[in-house]
Amino acid sequence: MTTEEGLCKSCNTPFNNSRTLCDVCQSDIGFPNVRAAIKNQKLLDDRFKLVMASINSRQLEVTANNYKNAVNDASVVIARSMTSLLPMIDNSNVLLSTFHHQVASNARLAENNEFDPKREAVESLLHPFYYKDVHYAALSLDSVGIKYYGDVHIQFKDNLIKHRTSFFEENPFNFVKKHKIIVGENIPGGYSATWEEKWKLALCKSHANLTSDLKSNDDFKNILVVECEKNPDFIEAHIFGTIHVACINKVTMFSDADKTSMLLFNANKSKFSTLNIDTEVRGM
């Protein structure tokens, strides 16, 4: 692991911030996004103190505690279309990797019109040099992610991702815009958290929306995730590294999903079952 000074605990030498292993002794130095969140912890605590003062003055301690418990039980969910989900989760499927990943992408490559997303500028502020290794999901109380991103919602198994997941206040694009951060500047601290501290981040973000009548998960879910078509607001989960099919706990679909997605979902049900993935279809 690492020291507070940013050295590898095993060999006491500075390590590369984007790595998971020390370049010198190959010891495990943890995940870069989680390390960054730990580094920010103090600033989050400072922010949290101010938030608690506000909560106390409004006599919302009980509600805040309920919210904390709800967020601690929340899961990380990613939304995708079924057509893009299957190749993503089925890493071991040779046919998918050959024809979907290689052949089809070669055909697109030859058209010279592949997409070059301009995400780096913002995401590299958060995860310099390793942003391409990060998967972006949402923290959710009802196993449903942001519908905007697709009609299939994949809930991950906590124990297989919690050690490599950090949380960020909101969509980094919105954050950068809101805080008027320009390229080259640092992201201010106090807006990210580790798995264990995610409830603090959630309280810091949403305390103003808490009222004494909010009690259950159902009450809190719309506070944690505000679904708005143009710009949904949610706490973003950043998962480092590959996502193996074994990491998936549950797949949820809505009954109004498109025909191909629904057929593939139904066809893959037994496969999901074999892979110990729960499935659920929800009505509108």
Add this chain to the structure above:
Amino acid sequence: MEAYVSGSAGLAAIVVGNHAKLYKVNSTEVIDVTINIVHQLFSSNDDVLVLKNTNKSQTIKKLYTEKNKADCLILFLSLLDDMIDFESKYPLIEHLNDIFDKDLEAYDYLCNVMFTRPLPIINIKSILDDSLLLNSKVQSLLSLLFNSQDQIKKCNELFNSICDRRKLSSDKSSYVEGILINKGFFYNFGSKQANNHFLQTIQFELIEKLKNSNIDDYVNFSSCIRTEFSSLTTVGSNEAKIHLQEIEEEGHKSERKKTIYQAKAKKENNKDAYDRVQAQIKKIREQLRLRLIDPAKRMAHELIESQLKNGGNEFAAQSLCSISEYAKKLNLFELQLEWSLLASEKAPNDYRTYGHIADAYVNLDDMNEAKKYFEICLKSIDNNHQVYGQTGLARIERSRGNFPRAMELIELALDGGVDDSAPYIFKAELLRDQGMLKEAFDIYELVSRNYPELGRAVCGKAAVLAEQKKFDDAEEVYRFALKNYRSSEEQCFIFSSLGFLLARLGKFTESHKLLDKSINLSSFEDVVPLLSKAKAFQMEGKTKEAEKVLLKTFKGRESFNDVIEQLLDLYISNGEISKASNFYTKLKEEMKESDIVQIRLSQLLKEQGEYEDSLQIIDKLKARRPKYILALNERASILKTKEKYREALLQYKAVLEINVFDRVANLGVQAMNFAFNKRVDEKSIILDINISNPKSIEDYQAIGELGLVKLSIGETENGKELLLQVKNSSFKSLHARFNAALSLAGLKLGQDNAALKAVKKSKNSVGFIQKAVIYGMQGKVNLARESLKQAEHHHPQYMNKVIEMVRNTYINAANDAIYSQEDIYHEQLKVMLIAA
């Protein structure tokens, strides 16, 4: 405009600056998002395409194509997935077949991808053995793949070996492989369909594509592909036949042979079925042409029933739409509606059927219902249907004379660009309606640039040029179109348009030749060439010939409004009132109800002196279509005939508010001004006419009208010169209209003989009055009385005063005449202006 499309996500975004419009497949919703959100949404998909210089229509089209491709690939790969049980695969097969039926591009794409690399045979075999696959496209593809694996392997190994020997990096090999996949290279070789010609084409295309890549010596590389793969070309060769035999002799051969033959038989059956349906549709059309409506309906019913049993609702709906469209061409709008309603009942998800219903309602003049169905089209996910719906709504507003609203709606349809010429053509027509000729020309120009195959746009340009009086340019464009658009339908249209243009220019000999060619090429339902021919005769003053053509056209086409209307117009304008009346009486009741025929009826009643009835008809029409210019001008005409000049003036002014360039209304206003003893504005009559160099019938008509104005303001010499120009033109149809005025001018200038000569053969009221005046002045009271008697027969109310003046002055021969000669001239001119 740049756009991103991801088939797997089913999303497309059209980017404009820092914002984008997001489109989701199967949804009509459009969401405005920031560019950052777009990047975030699309970066989680690995199949995003970037479209440059695109428009909304192309983007949406691409979205659906890419979605189908992505769906097909994942569905097909799922079929080969041994972790999915058989039962679960059936719906996937059905869905795949559905996609293939609708989108051949998706099928081709899948073939191109799946033939690129060898597959584990066991995966194909397990699914192929299942009998439920029989006779489907999926089965054919699986079967072909199963039997082609050796060849696919050979091709794949050869390709890899060439890349290895040429020391191509994996990136470069992938790039070349991508090009070859898109060209169908592996599919054609894998399925043993490639021949040397195909290989040669591939070589040239590879050179072209690799020119800008960083592959060294791409020419030799392309040549190497050609040389080495030539050993694998087989089509038509013995090897191909052996390949087929191999298929038949392999294990599972009896079952497979059966499926191959069944597939083949199905293909043949499909073709037979298609031919059968087409033959039945042809028969239904024949019945409709012969007006055998009930037998046509019976045959249609049988056709639909058999299609419902064998082909499914979608095919039945297609046939219904086809015969409904034909019913429309024959003006059988009730039938058009009946069949299109049935089509939508059979295939409620096919939005084209709603378009047909809306169109039928427009033709039946039920705009509220039409609007309802055009609005349904807007709900379709297919952009073409949406554009059709939007254009339809604009069409309704246009028919109501609400041009600005129609323009707003058509702009909305064109917003973001569309891939269809029809709304652009509609916009051009709308601009023409409003006299905005330059703008209309620009639209036609744009359409002919974007759709060079579209003769209609070129003819549109020519028509606008003709409207702009640029007759030489118009003729040149038509002649260019004649050389370049060779289908008989296009030739027919162009011959007819050019022929009519030449008739307008008085070049009747050539005009008739072209119109005859057009008639020879025209179909039964296309009556435009025949109507143009009749009109040409009418302009030429050959009314008997015009009548003959129209009566011949009318026979068998008793429900064609255009023919009825033109025949009535011919009779009325020629003063053959009893013929017009008889013809109208014999029309079928439903034909009498059409708006244009009602207008002619109103004119007929006006000519018969039944002003109140005449006005009542127009008022009814006006209540329903308050901006129907033809009806409004006719209303003004009735009012002026009744001497209600102020009301007539207001009506003409109302028309000018709809279209400031309307010639009839402009002249009407001036005539009313004269009636009020106001000075007449020459400019509003001349408009865009070139007086010094008249060419068309409209030019001469305007010159005649201007001549009348000149007489009215005392410029008799000038007026006479202008009227002589008309007299000397080849448009005999105009002579009768202006001869009385010419005679009046002669009389005023003391040229009595010339004055009499000009009206001697006149057979209209103003001519008879003028003759009475001349005879009266000469003291030939009997002849004057006789002429006046003729004028009194069916004269309009506004002529009462002048008739009375002439009778009083010349027939009754009062010693102390109440009216001076100038008074009579003035009243005559007023009457002539009103009549014009």
